[in-house]
Amino acid sequence: MSTRTTESTVAFEHPSSLRALDGPQPPETYRVMIDEEEILGVSFRAYRRTATLLQTPAVSVRGGLSQSHLVDRADLEAALEADGKASRAS
Known part of the structure; x- marks a missing residue:
């Protein structure tokens, strides 16, 4: 069975919380x-x-250690949606 990993970025305009963090x-x-x-x-x-x-x-932070956190897909999508709504309300 083959596996693959894809990489992308997500941007938050406001402080955001995920259960895994x-x-x-x-x-x-x-x-x-x-x-x-x-x-x-x-x-x-x-x-x-x-x-x-x-x-x-975040991507903009240079140097130091990075950590990868296993997050729930739905939790990430909900945080991005809430961030978008907060941006439109501003």
């Missing part, structure tokens, strides 16, 4: 890694998400 994170851009495994036995190439990782500190 200790306390709110500052408004910054963060690196997100998504691990997926191939679904075998189908007639086309398909993958299922197995993990969503958020890397701290």
